[in-house]
Amino acid sequence: MNASTNINVKKKDILKKRSRKNILLQRLSRNKIAYVSLCFLILVHIIVFIGPLVWKVSPTGLQDAGALANWSLQHPMGTDDLGRDVFSRMLYGGRITLIVGLAAMLFALLIGTIIGACAGFFRGYVETVLMRFTEAMMAIPNFFFVLVALTVLGTSPVMVVIVIALSGWMEIARVVYGETLKWKEYEFVEAANASGATSIRILTKYIIPQIIPSIIVSGTLTIAAAILTESAISYLGMGIQPPTPTWGNMLQDSQQYIWTAPILGVLPGAAITIVVLAYNFLGDGLRDALDPRFVKK
Amino acid sequence: MNPPLLKIENLKKYFVIKNGNSFVAANNKKVVKAIDDVSLEIFQGETLGLVGESGCGKSTLGKNILRLQEPTEGQVFFKDKDILKYNNRELRRLRKEMQIIYQDPFGSLNPRFTIGEIIGEMYEIHKTDREIDKLSEIKKMLELVGLDSEKYNSYPHELSGGQRQRVGIARALALNPDFVVADEPVSALDVSVQSQIINLLMDLKKDLGLTMLFIAHGLNVVRHISDRVGVMYLGRIVEISETDNIFDTPAHPYTAALLSTVPDVDVSLRKERIVFKGEVPSPANPPSGCHFRTRCPLATEKCQLEVPKMQEVRNGHYVSCHFPLGADQLLKDVVSNL
Numbered sequence: 001m002n003a004s005t006n007i008n009v010k011k012k013d014i015l016k017k018r019s020r021k022n023i024l025l026q027r028l029s030r031n032k033i034a035y036v037s038l039c040f041l042i043l044v045h046i047i048v049f050i051g052p053l054v055w056k057v058s059p060t061g062l063q064d065a066g067a068l069a070n071w072s073l074q075h076p077m078g079t080d081d082l083g084r085d086v087f088s089r090m091l092y093g094g095r096i097t098l099i100v101g102l103a104a105m106l107f108a109l110l111i112g113t114i115i116g117a118c119a120g121f122f123r124g125y126v127e128t129v130l131m132r133f134t135e136a137m138m139a140i141p142n143f144f145f146v147l148v149a150l151t152v153l154g155t156s157p158v159m160v161v162i163v164i165a166l167s168g169w170m171e172i173a174r175v176v177y178g179e180t181l182k183w184k185e186y187e188f189v190e191a192a193n194a195s196g197a198t199s200i201r202i203l204t205k206y207i208i209p210q211i212i213p214s215i216i217v218s219g220t221l222t223i224a225a226a227i228l229t230e231s232a233i234s235y236l237g238m239g240i241q242p243p244t245p246t247w248g249n250m251l252q253d254s255q256q257y258i259w260t261a262p263i264l265g266v267l268p269g270a271a272i273t274i275v276v277l278a279y280n281f282l283g284d285g286l287r288d289a290l291d292p293r294f295v296k297k
Numbered sequence: 298m299n300p301p302l303l304k305i306e307n308l309k310k311y312f313v314i315k316n317g318n319s320f321v322a323a324n325n326k327k328v329v330k331a332i333d334d335v336s337l338e339i340f341q342g343e344t345l346g347l348v349g350e351s352g353c354g355k356s357t358l359g360k361n362i363l364r365l366q367e368p369t370e371g372q373v374f375f376k377d378k379d380i381l382k383y384n385n386r387e388l389r390r391l392r393k394e395m396q397i398i399y400q401d402p403f404g405s406l407n408p409r410f411t412i413g414e415i416i417g418e419m420y421e422i423h424k425t426d427r428e429i430d431k432l433s434e435i436k437k438m439l440e441l442v443g444l445d446s447e448k449y450n451s452y453p454h455e456l457s458g459g460q461r462q463r464v465g466i467a468r469a470l471a472l473n474p475d476f477v478v479a480d481e482p483v484s485a486l487d488v489s490v491q492s493q494i495i496n497l498l499m500d501l502k503k504d505l506g507l508t509m510l511f512i513a514h515g516l517n518v519v520r521h522i523s524d525r526v527g528v529m530y531l532g533r534i535v536e537i538s539e540t541d542n543i544f545d546t547p548a549h550p551y552t553a554a555l556l557s558t559v560p561d562v563d564v565s566l567r568k569e570r571i572v573f574k575g576e577v578p579s580p581a582n583p584p585s586g587c588h589f590r591t592r593c594p595l596a597t598e599k600c601q602l603e604v605p606k607m608q609e610v611r612n613g614h615y616v617s618c619h620f621p622l623g624a625d626q627l628l629k630d631v632v633s634n635l
Contacts, residue, residue: 187405191468194365196392197422205418209409 027289034285037278044275048094057085059092060243068261080250080264081257090267093245097227097272100161100240104226105219107165112172113208113215119173120180121203131177138170146229150238157240160233164226172218179211213290220283224276231272247272299341301374302476302508303362308335308371310354310361314581329581331357332368333532333588336607339476344502344509346523346540348516348555350577354532355512356400359478362510363395364388375476393423396469400481402461406453412439412464413449419471438467443497459490463497470501478510483518495522516559520544528552531580531588534607538614548610548621550593587619595620 029035057063063075067083077086119130149163183189184207192202233239234248242249247268254264310332331354339345347355361368364380373380380391399405406415416435436446442463453461462482469477479498483491499522502509513519519526520540527537528549536549547553554571573592578584584591590600597619605617 187399187401188407190365191397191399191405191465192407192418194363194392194397195419195422195468196389197418198389201422206407 024289028285031285031288033281034289037281037285041275041278041282044094044278045098048091048098051091052088052095055088055091057088059088059245060084068257077267078261078263080253081261086264086267089245089250090247090271093247093250093268094271096157096240096244097230097247098275100157100164100230100246101223101227103161104164104168104230105223107161108169108222108226109172109215109219111165112169112218113176113211115169116173116176116178117180117203117208117211120177121184121199121207130173134170134173134177142167142229143232146233147236147238150233155238155241157244160230160239164229167229168222168225172215172222175214175218176211179214180207183207183210217283217287217290220279220286224279224283227272227276227279299343301338302341302376303339303510304372304374305338305362306336306372306374308332308358308361308373309369310357310366311369327581330532330583331580332361333583335371335532335534337527337534337537339508339510342506342508343524344511344522346519346526347510347512347529348514348519348526349529351514352577352580353529354580355514355529356480358529359397359480359510359512363397363478365397390423393472394474395476396472396474396478398462398465398469398477398479398482401485402458402465403453403485405465406461408453411450411452412444412456415453415464416468416471419468423472434471438471441470441501442467457490458486459493462486462490462494466494466497466501470505470507473505474507476508476510478512480512481514482511484514491518498522516544516555528555531577531583533588533617535589535618536614536616538611538616542611542614546611546622548614548616549589549618550595550622551589553622587617 028038057075062083063079063085067079067081071078075085075087077090080086080089115130115134119127119134146163146167149166150159153159153163189202189206192206197206230239230246231248231251234246235252237249237252239248240246242253250268251265251272254261254268258265309330312329312331314327314329333354335358337345347358349355357366360366362373364373364383368381371381375391375395380388383391410418413432413435416438417431420431420434436449439446439448444460444463444467448456448460448464453464456464462485466482482498483494486494495518498509498511501507511519511522523540525538526540526543527534528543528551529535530551536543536547536552538548543552544556547556554573557571573594575592578588578591584601586602587593587596587600587605590596593600599619603619605619607615607617608621609615610621
C-alpha cells in the first residue's frame with residue numbers, strides 16, 4: 001500500500017464520521033422545537049458563563065442606585081430589595097443553577113449507568129438486589145427524600161448536587177438496565193467472551209458504547225429535572241444559601257415584593273421555566289432523532 | 298491416526314423451562330435436553346463436520362465445548378485436561394487456543410469498532426510475552442483471509458457479508474488457535490460467496506494445521522470440507538464416520554433419509570427421496586428409547602423400549618441404531634421390501 005491510498009482511506013473515514021453526526025443534526029433540525037431549544041440553550045450557556053467576564057458588576061455588592069431601583073443603563077434589570085444589581089445576579093445565579101444541574105446530571109448518570117449496567121450484565125442475585133433497590137428508591141417521594149437528606153447533611157453546593165443526583169438516578173438505571181439486557185444477547189458480545197475478554201472489558205468497550213445515545217437522552221431530561229429540583233429546594237430555603245445567588249433563591253427573595261416589584265420574581269421564574277422547557281424539548285427531539293424508526297418520517 | 302485433541306464424554310446440556318406461576322413451578326418445570334449424552338473425539342488436524350436439522354443441538358454442542366454455555370454434566374478434555382474444571386482465569390487463557398467463527402457476520406462484529414480494532418482486540422486481551430507489532434500483525438491477518446489491508450479503518454457496516462465473515466475468521470485465527478468451532482459459517486451468505494469462504498477455510502486449515510468442528514446444515518458443504526462427519530438428531534449423535542462412509546454407505550435410517558434430500562444436478566443420478574412422516578418431535582418431550590423411532594420406517598417395539606447404544610458397524614464407523622443398514626443396503630430398498 002502506498003502513501004496516497006493511505007491518505008485517501010483516512011479522508012474517507014473522516015467524511016464518514018462527520019456524515020454520521022450530520023445525520024443526527026439533520027434529523028434534529030427537522031424537529032423545529034428541538035432545534036430552536038438547542039440553539040437557545042447554547043446561547044443561554046454562553047451568556048451565563050461568559051457574561052460575568054464582561055458585565056463586571058458584583059452580584060452581592062450594594063449599588064448606589066438604592067433598593068428596588070427601576071431599570072437604567074447602569075442596571076439593565078434594576079436592583080433588588082437590598083440594592084443589588086439584578087442583571088448581575090441573574091448571570092451568576094444562572095451559572096450556579098446550570099452548574100448544579102449539569103453536575104447532578106453527570107453524577108446521576110454515573111450511578112445510574114453503573115447500577116443499571118451491572119444489573120443487566122451479571123443477572124442473578126446482582127440483578128435482583130440492584131433492581132429491587134432501584135425500585136425501592138423510586139417509591140420514596142422525591143421531594144421528601146431531598147428535604148430530609150439536605151436537613152441532615154447540610155446545604156453546601158456539593159451536598160445539593162449529591163442529594164439531587166441521589167434522588168434522580170433511578171430512571172437512568174432502568175433505561176441502562178433494559179439496554180444492557182438487549183445488547184448482551186448480541187453475538188459480538190459473546191464473541192468478546194469467546195476471545196477471553198474480562199467482564200469489565202466487555203461492559204466498558206462493547207456494551208456501554210452502544211447505550212450512549214440512550215444515556216444522552218436521559219441525561220438531557222435529567223438536567224431539566226435537576227434544575228427544577230434545585231430551584232424548588234432553593235425556594236424553600238434548603239438549597240444553596242444566600243448571598244450566593246441562584247435562580248431559585250432569587251425567586252424566594254422576590255416573593256414579598258410580588259406586588260411592588262413583580263419583575264424580581266418574573267425574571268428568575270421565566271428563566272427557570274424556559275431553560276427547563278428547552279432541555280425537555282431537546283431531550284425529546286434527541287430521542288426521536290436517535291430512533292431509527294423515525295428515518296422515513 | 299493422530300491422537301485426539303478434543304474428547305467429549307457424556308456431555309449433557311439441559312435447559313429448564315418454567316411455565317406459568319412460579320409458586321407451583323415444581324410441577325410445571327419442563328426440561329429440554331438440547332444435548333443428551335454426547336460423546337465424541339476430534340483428532341489433531343482433522344475437520345469434523347456436524348450436521349442435523351434446525352434445533353437438534355449442533356450449535357449448542359459447539360458452544361458448550363467452548364464453555365460459552367455451561368454444560369449440565371459430562372467432561373470435555375482438551376489436550377487431556379478437563380476444561381470444565383477450569384476457573385475463569387484459566388478459561389480466559391484457554392480462549393487463545395480455542396476459538397469460534399459465527400454464523401451471522403452482521404451480529405458478530407462490534408458495530409462501533411473498526412476492522413483493525415476488532416482483530417486488534419485479540420492481541421490486546423491476550424498480551425503476549427514479547428511486544429509484537431500489532432499493526433503489521435493485523436494487516437498480516439487481513440491478507441491471510443484475503444482482505445485488503447486498506448479495510449483496516451473500515452467499519453463492519455461498510456463491508457459486504459462475505460468480507461465480514463472473513464473478518465470473523467481473521468479474528469478467530471488471530472492468536473493461532475489449535476481448535477476452531479465454525480458455527481454454520483456460510484449459511485448466512487450468498488451461494489457464490491459460500492464457496493469462497495469454504496475454500497478459504499480449507500486453505501487455512503491446511504496452512505495452519507487447524508483442528509475444526511464444522512457445524513452446518515448443508516450436506517454438500519460438509520462433504521467438501523470434512524474428514525469425518527457426525528449426524529445429530531434431537532440432541533444425540535446418531536452416526537459418525539469418515540465422510541465417504543457416511544455419504545456412500547449410511548448405516549442410520551435418518552442419515553440415509555437426509556442424504557436422499559440432497560439435490561443433484563445430474564438427472565440420471567437423482568435418487569428417490571425418502572420422505573418421513575411427521576415433524577421433528579419437541580426436544581422438551583422426546584420419544585422414549587430411540588429418539589428417531591416415531592419417524593423411522595424400520596422401528597419396532599425394541600426401539601421404543603431401549604435407547605440404542607453406539608456400535609461400530611465398520612472400522613471407525615459408529616452408529617446408534619438397533620437395526621443399522623448393511624453396507625450394500627440402501628434404506629429405499631429396505632423400505633420397499635417391508
